[in-house]
Amino acid sequence: MNRPNLDLERLADRHRRMHRIRAFEEQAVAALEEGLVLGAIHPSIGQEACAVGAVGSLAREDLLLSTHRGHGHTLEKGASATAMMRELFGREGGNCGGKGGSMHIADFSVGMLGANGVVGANINIAAGAAHAVRLRGERRIVCCIFGDGAINRGPFLEGLNWARVFDLPVLFVCEDNAFAATTRTEAMTGGPGPAARAEALGIPSHAADGNDVGRMAEVTAELRERILGGGGPQFLWAKTWRLTGHTAVDKAAYRDAGEVAERWKDDPIARAAETLRMHGVGEETLSGHREAAVEEMRAAYEEAKAAPWPETAALYADVQDVGDPREAAFRW
Amino acid sequence: MVTTTYMEAGRRALAEEMRRDPTVWALGEDLGRGGVFGQYAGMAEEFGPLRISDAPISEAAILGSAVGAALAGTRPVVEMRFADFALCAVDELVNQAAKARYMFGGQGGVPLVVREPMGMWRSSAAQHSQSLEAWYVHIPGLTVVAPATPGDNLRLLKAAIRSDDPVVYLEHKDLWGLEEELGDDEPPGDLGSARIVCEGSDATVVSWSAMVRNAHAAAETLAEEGVSVEVIDLRTLWPWDREAVLASVRRTGRLVVAHEAVSVGGFGAEVAAVVSEALFGSLKAPVKRLGAPRVPIPYAKPLEDMLRVGPDAIAAAIRAQL
Numbered sequence: 001m002n003r004p005n006l007d008l009e010r011l012a013d014r015h016r017r018m019h020r021i022r023a024f025e026e027q028a029v030a031a032l033e034e035g036l037v038l039g040a041i042h043p044s045i046g047q048e049a050c051a052v053g054a055v056g057s058l059a060r061e062d063l064l065l066s067t068h069r070g071h072g073h074t075l076e077k078g079a080s081a082t083a084m085m086r087e088l089f090g091r092e093g094g095n096c097g098g099k100g101g102s103m104h105i106a107d108f109s110v111g112m113l114g115a116n117g118v119v120g121a122n123i124n125i126a127a128g129a130a131h132a133v134r135l136r137g138e139r140r141i142v143c144c145i146f147g148d149g150a151i152n153r154g155p156f157l158e159g160l161n162w163a164r165v166f167d168l169p170v171l172f173v174c175e176d177n178a179f180a181a182t183t184r185t186e187a188m189t190g191g192p193g194p195a196a197r198a199e200a201l202g203i204p205s206h207a208a209d210g211n212d213v214g215r216m217a218e219v220t221a222e223l224r225e226r227i228l229g230g231g232g233p234q235f236l237w238a239k240t241w242r243l244t245g246h247t248a249v250d251k252a253a254y255r256d257a258g259e260v261a262e263r264w265k266d267d268p269i270a271r272a273a274e275t276l277r278m279h280g281v282g283e284e285t286l287s288g289h290r291e292a293a294v295e296e297m298r299a300a301y302e303e304a305k306a307a308p309w310p311e312t313a314a315l316y317a318d319v320q321d322v323g324d325p326r327e328a329a330f331r332w
Numbered sequence: 333m334v335t336t337t338y339m340e341a342g343r344r345a346l347a348e349e350m351r352r353d354p355t356v357w358a359l360g361e362d363l364g365r366g367g368v369f370g371q372y373a374g375m376a377e378e379f380g381p382l383r384i385s386d387a388p389i390s391e392a393a394i395l396g397s398a399v400g401a402a403l404a405g406t407r408p409v410v411e412m413r414f415a416d417f418a419l420c421a422v423d424e425l426v427n428q429a430a431k432a433r434y435m436f437g438g439q440g441g442v443p444l445v446v447r448e449p450m451g452m453w454r455s456s457a458a459q460h461s462q463s464l465e466a467w468y469v470h471i472p473g474l475t476v477v478a479p480a481t482p483g484d485n486l487r488l489l490k491a492a493i494r495s496d497d498p499v500v501y502l503e504h505k506d507l508w509g510l511e512e513e514l515g516d517d518e519p520p521g522d523l524g525s526a527r528i529v530c531e532g533s534d535a536t537v538v539s540w541s542a543m544v545r546n547a548h549a550a551a552e553t554l555a556e557e558g559v560s561v562e563v564i565d566l567r568t569l570w571p572w573d574r575e576a577v578l579a580s581v582r583r584t585g586r587l588v589v590a591h592e593a594v595s596v597g598g599f600g601a602e603v604a605a606v607v608s609e610a611l612f613g614s615l616k617a618p619v620k621r622l623g624a625p626r627v628p629i630p631y632a633k634p635l636e637d638m639l640r641v642g643p644d645a646i647a648a649a650i651r652a653q654l
Contacts, residue, residue, distance in 0.1 A: 095437065096436050098437075099434060099436075104431075106439055107439070113403050121424070121427065124393045125399050133404060135357060154392055158388070158393035159393055162387075319473055322524055324571070
């Protein structure tokens with residue numbers, strides 16, 4: 001197979017995977033409206049190219065630390081959509097047994113060491129996981145994804161400095177969706193932004209169009225090789241745009257409708273589809289990706305809806321080995 | 333048997349665990365030069381800079397990276413220098429380390445030890461003297477240890493390192509030079525069992541960390557007056573040895589809880605409450621708590637001394653119960 005065909009096939013596969021993320025989140029938002037998703041969810045609609053491009057270019061053995069907006073990252077690392085939907089519904093068989101929810105989802109079996117409910121908290125954890133990788137002499141990298149809001153938290157400085165000082169095998173990906181919760185990050189950030197801050201700490205910084213899934217994949221793969229080759233920590237600044245609100249219930253009225261409509265024209269899924277069309281991929285294939293994804297996530301929804309609540313014993317499980325967390329322990 | 337200080341006991345525990353288990357390592361500021369008090373003296377020479385790792389003054393990164401390193405298969409021992417500085421890493425300890433095992437449904441654990449030198453020592457004043465054990469006991473997921481003797485520092489630090497969960501390990505700075513004869517082979521201690529410092533039948537004093545010395549001194553004073561006092565050193569505050577305390581108070585009918593920390597909301601309140609709930613009918617006197625008044629720790633020695641719960645205060649509290 002020649003290279004253009006191979007590239008096209010890859011792009012088609014990434015287009016399919018972006019649709020899986022989109023369909024998962026649309027299904028989750030619908031389920032939230034139905035009362036099935038219990039807590040807040042933070043959709044990454046419009047940011048799917050970052051998940052598929054960056055996380056999709058990691059190896060199975062690589063480790064991943066994600067954020068509260070991490071459904072796409074988690075799916076791309078290889079977590080089961082059904083287990084994730086169960087987790088969002090707080091049901092048995094969720095990735096975390098229904099005890100974590102969307103913001104605290106993890107799947108250690110695929111190297112996904114956790115989303116995080118605290119902005120920027122995953123940066124130091126990722127640096128530490130990379131420290132362990134080096135101490136154990138393993139050949140893998142740690143990928144840490146955070147948003148543009150995280151660069152204004154202390155752990156950004158401490159964690160990046162740490163990774164540089166100890167020359168750790170970690171790839172920092174700043175998935176810059178332009179908003180820190182409901183505030184424009186630009187209005188709250190001094191200086192020229194994420195890449196300059198990373199450079200100031202001696203970490204090579206690379207910018208990529210975060211809505212170009214092929215480019216994101218290329219850059220990530222290259223940086224991964226560089227890290228494995230002993231190049232030390234690397235920083236990838238991926239510029240994208242959050243097409244929906246901070247949470248699923250945030251109507252994002254702080255943005256002009258015209259601006260949002262303009263941004264939808266740069267939807268990464270539509271962009272990939274356009275490129276595929278230009279290279280002769282048929283509508284049937286493109287819509288097939290969408291339909292298959294919707295069907296898969298609908299099935300995940302149905303299964304999660306039918307899943308039982310966790311056993312009550314789960315309440316007391318996995319707190320810690322010593323001590324008895326039950327109030328019954330105090331009956332005398 | 334070898335004469336060992338409280339500080340040397342901690343060093344020996346870490347060194348023995350590092351020789352036994354290659355995944356154990358330590359990180360913190362100035363460790364390469366032995367640590368701020370000398371607790372790590374000579375260790376970088378034996379274990380190298382990767383396993384006795386210097387760190388920038390980045391408490392959040394020290395503790396946060398320890399969480400990541402623990403999740404990824406190692407057993408980090410974190411040095412926080414002063415318990416007070418650990419407050420720069422509260423998110424990493426409370427929101428991350430303590431919760432990861434539970435909120436991820438048991439997929440992974442966080443086997444780390446946070447060593448936090450605590451307590452009043454050499455007029456260190458408000459930001460270098462605090463006893464914050466009660467904060468940590470309040471957090472599900474954390475084990476809390478506060479050894480009072482060299483032997484317990486040796487055995488309990490080993491147990492803490494072998495624990496699969498995060499342990500807040502509070503060494504009292506005023507005990508660094510305390511000596512004890514220790515054997516060549518000291519196995520890990522039991523997290524959650526108290527030590528009966530001296531037996532007695534008229535009253536029970538529950539204490540931990542450096543305050544155990546004062547409780548013991550009070551018991552010796554009262555023994556001369558014909559009052560028999562049982563002193564219990566809790567050693568670990570979560571889990572804590574309720575059975576030992578309740579069994580003792582059931583016999584004596586009187587309880588004084590003494591600690592260095594601020595009395596309001598202190599762990600003494602928890603002990604007092606549990607004993608009152610369980611043994612109300614058999615108490616011969618109201619339970620008494622002794623702790624510091626609710627003020628920041630002052631620098632001037634006469635003022636600092638006013639915060640200290642001394643042997644006299646403990647003895648007086650017991651006399652008042654008789």
